Amino acid sequence: MNDIVLIGLNHKTAPVELRECIAFSPEEIAIGLDRLIKSPHINEVLLISTCNRVEVLMKVNEIAPAIKTVTSFISEIKNISLRQFENALYVHEGDKAVQHIFRVASSLDSMVVGEPQILGQLKAAYQLATTNKTSGVVLNRLLHKTFAVAKRVRSETGIGNHAVSISYAAIELGRKIFGSLEGKTVLLIGAGEMAELAVEHLIRHRTGDLIVSNRTFEHGVELAQKFNGKAIKFEEIIDSLKLADVVISSTGSPNYIVSRKQVKEVMKSRRNRSIFFIDIAVPRDIDPDINRINNAYVYDIDDLKGVINENVEDRKKEAIKSERIIDEAVINFKKWNESLAVVPTIVELRKKVETIAQAELNKTLQDLSHLSAHDCEALNRMISALINKILHDPTMLLKSTGSHWNKSSYLDLIQKLFKLDPR
Amino acid sequence: METLTNITIFLYMIGAAGYLAYLFIQKDYLQKIGCCLLLSGFVFHSTSIVYGFFQSGHIPVHNLNETLSIAGWAIIGVFLWVQYKFHLKILGVYAAPLAAFAMVMASQLSREPAPIKNVFNSVWLHIHIFAVFIGEASFALACGLGILYLLQEHTIKAKSHGFFYKRLPSLELLDLAGYTCIIAGFLLLTLGLITGFVYAKSIWGRFWSWDPKEVWSGITWLLYAALLHQRLVVGWRGRKSAVMAILGFIVILFTFLGVNFLLTGHHEEFTRW
Missing domain, CATH: 1.20.120 (Four Helix Bundle (Hemerythrin (Met), subunit A))
Incomplete structure (x- = not known):
């Protein structure tokens, strides 16, 4: 199974700045898939990019040049030198790669173990790969298995039971403060992906008005339109604090955007109604001292993580169970993948044809009792030659190397055509 | 019995x-x-x-x-x-x-x-007693809600979501319930004081006789009146409201028990042992 390779970086190996720098947009993923599949070393490819990870899953002919292709592609399209991110990269091959993708889908590798979003993100990545026709027999099978494993882990273990992901934790907090989020006004400062995700969750809890404020006004308008909200200029933030109940901030600003003094002023005109700041920016946008003001609550990303870690302890046992489910699935996949090897398939194919020929020959010879042993021998030779000639071209095709075609597809096809089971 | x-x-x-x-x-x-x-x-x-x-x-x-x-x-x-x-x-x-x-x-x-003297059954007295007791029970619960509010607020502010975070309801609910209790308590206490005055007028011929319990009840009433006023006008809610509810109940406890032991007046026989 050495031909499956996964290369990537995630929240454990790369700081947020680097991840942001390397993250792909859906358009860039399409370009990437297109580029990578053209490489003679890569047969199938899938590209996953979320705010916590960028990973390339491939079926390759040769590992080293395939990896080289990926890294130089990233460095080229993202305009970043290899040196800057090569230390954050990890490469998994064979079983390890399969196990890794299973773990990712089951959310065991997430920043917040058990968060449900990753499976959807992976499905979207797979969708992109299929529409761009970069996934073949192996990745199709692998991804279908991956989704099945993730589903099984979710239903058989308690890993996803609690409020787990960061935005879920934030929403639970909001509900502890406001009772219900229904009708609460949400102010979005900065229009990043993560913020968008949080807003989606909030809207599911039927929050009220949405105000979007972004340094580039056009982006703000875009996002506001998407969620039926209102865009304001960056300078109007303090004014809109009077209206907002939940503030989500995720700008790239190096300084605080909202200061304690400003909030203190605003609390008067809010008549002390509670206000909840969720600061998902690093470095922070919201002065943490605001948390000391009555009825104002500030949680940054670390606070939210701290809140979540308490749940993680309870889930260690469940994680062990999940790992077992995954290991089982890895073994099963390995069996299937090994069956796709060339030699066993050829052997199996020959065996099948020879068995049929021999059976038919024996049947015929029974009626032709007048034939001499010498005649029988001649017939046998004729049959063998026939088999050899018929199987010559398919065998050559399967055995040939170096050419750019997807061997697994042929193997799979031949196994299906002839109903072979070389396991 | x-x-x-x-x-x-x-x-x-x-x-x-x-x-x-x-x-x-x-x-x-x-x-x-x-x-x-x-x-x-x-x-x-x-x-x-x-x-x-x-x-x-x-x-x-x-x-x-x-x-x-x-x-x-x-x-x-x-x-x-x-x-x-x-x-x-x-x-x-x-x-x-x-x-x-x-x-x-x-x-x-x-x-x-205790030997009963100077007490006459009257509708005013009955209303007075029930209004005051139920009103003060409302304040007692407002105090409890205030304590729960401070606990929950502390867990949220300190970001250590331990024992209480899961078990206590939202701040908004605690605040609202506390506020409702205070309004109910305040209305009943007001009713209790008025019926008390009427009763006093009908028995002793005067509304107010500077009895310590009367004085302290008056103080309690003023305290809660101030709390409600601040809430309506300036928006005192949440923590301040919770702290005030707890303080208010301490004053009530003093009115209920302390006044009888430390001071004397025409309510004394009701609470003496």
Whole structure:
């Protein structure tokens, strides 16, 4: 199974700045898939990019040049030198790669173990790969298995039971403060992906008005339109604090955007109604001292993580169970993948044809009792030659190397055509 | 009579135990059992009060034993109402032991009614007594809600979501329930003071006689009036409101107990042992 390779970086190996720098947009993923599949070393490819990870899953002919292709592609399209991110990269091959993708889908590798979003993100990545026709027999099978494993882990273990992901934790907090989020006004400062995700969750809890404020006004308008909200200029933030109940901030600003003094002023005109700041920016946008003001609550990303870690302890046992489910699935996949090897398939194919020929020959010879042993021998030779000639071209095709075609597809096809089971 | 009281105390105590178990184990049936126990205790308690009324012809508030018992009755009554209205189950952890404690204290005190002098049955007096007791029970619960609010606020501000975070309801609900209790308590206390004045006028010929209990009740009334005013005008809510509710109840406790032990006046015989 050495031909499956996964290369990537995630929240454990790369700081947020680097991840942001390397993250792909859906358009860039399409370009990437297109580029990578053209490489003679890569047969199938899938590209996953979320705010916590960028990973390339491939079926390759040769590992080293395939990896080289990926890294130089990233460095080229993202305009970043290899040196800057090569230390954050990890490469998994064979079983390890399969196990890794299973773990990712089951959310065991997430920043917040058990968060449900990753499976959807992976499905979207797979969708992109299929529409761009970069996934073949192996990745199709692998991804279908991956989704099945993730589903099984979710239903058989308690890993996803609690409020787990960061935005879920934030929403639970909001509900502890406001009772219900229904009708609460949400102010979005900065229009990043993560913020968008949080807003989606909030809207599911039927929050009220949405105000979007972004340094580039056009982006703000875009996002506001998407969620039926209102865009304001960056300078109007303090004014809109009077209206907002939940503030989500995720700008790239190096300084605080909202200061304690400003909030203190605003609390008067809010008549002390509670206000909840969720600061998902690093470095922070919201002065943490605001948390000391009555009825104002500030949680940054670390606070939210701290809140979540308490749940993680309870889930260690469940994680062990999940790992077992995954290991089982890895073994099963390995069996299937090994069956796709060339030699066993050829052997199996020959065996099948020879068995049929021999059976038919024996049947015929029974009626032709007048034939001499010498005649029988001649017939046998004729049959063998026939088999050899018929199987010559398919065998050559399967055995040939170096050419750019997807061997697994042929193997799979031949196994299906002839109903072979070389396991 | 005594059997009724004992049954009441018993029911309140296991009711309180049920709520405490609910706090730790978080199984909904525990809270339901606790609530049923308190409700049946409340029925027994009400029966014994009615029985006492018909036996003596007075509402039984003539010594500390009886007033504590009525206070416990009022707390349970108001708690059951708050639980029904806000589904604030966890408040039972405060209300049930408080009432049970009041009842146990009451049962330890002398049961001899103090000689009754200068007291005449009148509708004003009955309203006065019930309004004041139920009003002050509302303030007691507002204090409990204030304590729960501060606990929950602390867990959220300190970002250490331990024991209480899961178990306590939202800040908004605690604040709203506390505010409702304070409004109810304030209206009832106002009613109690007015009926008290009317009664005093009809018996002693004057509305106000600078009796220490009157003075302290007046102070309590002013305190809660100030709290409500600040809430309506400046928006004192959340933490400040919770702290004020706790302070207010401390003043009430002083009015209820302290005044009788330290000072004298025409209410004294009602709370003396």
